Amino acid sequence: MARDQRRDTRDNRDNFRDNRDAPFRRGRRKRCRFCMDKVDFIDYKSTEILRGFMTDRGKLLPRRVSGNCAKHQRHVTRAIKRARNIALVPFTTQQ
Numbered sequence: 001m002a003r004d005q006r007r008d009t010r011d012n013r014d015n016f017r018d019n020r021d022a023p024f025r026r027g028r029r030k031r032c033r034f035c036m037d038k039v040d041f042i043d044y045k046s047t048e049i050l051r052g053f054m055t056d057r058g059k060l061l062p063r064r065v066s067g068n069c070a071k072h073q074r075h076v077t078r079a080i081k082r083a084r085n086i087a088l089v090p091f092t093t094q095q
């Protein structure tokens, strides 16, 4: 009887841990959209696309937010820096 009770509590604790360790967002991992579209060149003149990878203040969106892979994040970064240099997109905005 006492043994059964002990096993019960341990089972409950295991279940609790399983629930807590469950991944926060399962099944909808963001993929790199350039990889999905098989893009291997990001044009610095396509400001609409570049704007999507910048914050409202004009900063670069980090990879963990944009969901880009390392390769395409580099391409986006380079394109944005080029576009900034010829004033297609802002370095920053006036607050």
Ligand SMILES: [Zn+2]
Pocket: 032, 033, 034, 035, 036, 068, 069, 070, 071, 072, 073
């Ligand atoms: Zn990619």
